[in-house]
Amino acid sequence: MQTQGLPSLGNSTQQDPLAQLRDIHVPEAVSIWPLDWGWWCLAIVVLIVVVWSYRTIRHYVRFNKPRKQALAQLTGISVDQKDWPVAINTLVKRTALSYFPHQDVAHLHAEAWVSFLSSRLKKDIDQVEKGLRLLQHNTYRPTPNRDDFAQCMHSVQLWLKKAQFPKHYDAKSAVPSSGSTPSSSKHQEQREITHA
Structure with a gap:
């Protein structure tokens, strides 16, 4: 009768409550997808800002390109050149043609x-006007005055840096494309007249 109250050693593992516990169940990692609507809105706003910034910077660079090129080419003109007034005036005219209608x-x-x-x-x-007048005066002289070179250069540099150019004018539209040169349009008009 004593043996009835004592547990047997073979049954000890079956009745141990800790032995019946399972391992800790770790939940699956939280996935980033699908994104919440707030993240989608943020992504769209960031994309719009990036595209707008790119277009604005590209427009600014393209708009100022003729001005910067003219300033760089201006440094290559020296007083030792016989036709320095013509070279400076031509450079200013080319720059103006880049921004204004032909x-x-x-x-x-x-x-x-x-x-x-x-x-x-x-x-x-x-x-600037005084220097530009000197430039025009020297342009039409047989021998330019070397003493006017510094003032002309300074005036042209100031004009190139501070001139207000129209932002709405697209210089590409002023230059005829290779297929629509004035001579080809005259030939086309003549063909139309002869066929009529």
Whole structure:
């Protein structure tokens, strides 16, 4: 009778409550997908800001490219060149043609050209205008005055740096494409007249 109350050694593992416990169940890792709607909104806003920034920077770089190229080429002109006034004036004219319509700029010369250039400045007008007048005067002289070179260069540099160019004008639209040159359009008009 004593043996009835004592557990047997073979049954001890079956009745041990800790032996019946399972291992700790670790939950699955939380997945990043699908994203919550807030993250999608943030991604769209970031994408819009990146695209807008890229386009703005690209437009700024393209807009200022002719100005920067002109300033770089201006440093290559020296007083030792016989035709330095023509070289400087040509550089300014090419730069102006990059920003303004061809029909507004190409025909300008002498006083009309100086007035046009001066009208694009908001400040330092008198200083720049004086140098531009000297440049125009030297352009038409057989031998340019070497003493005027420094003032002409300074005035042109100021004009290139401070001139107000129209932001709405696209210089590419002013240049005819290779397929639509004025001579080819004349030939096309003549063909249309002969066929009519």
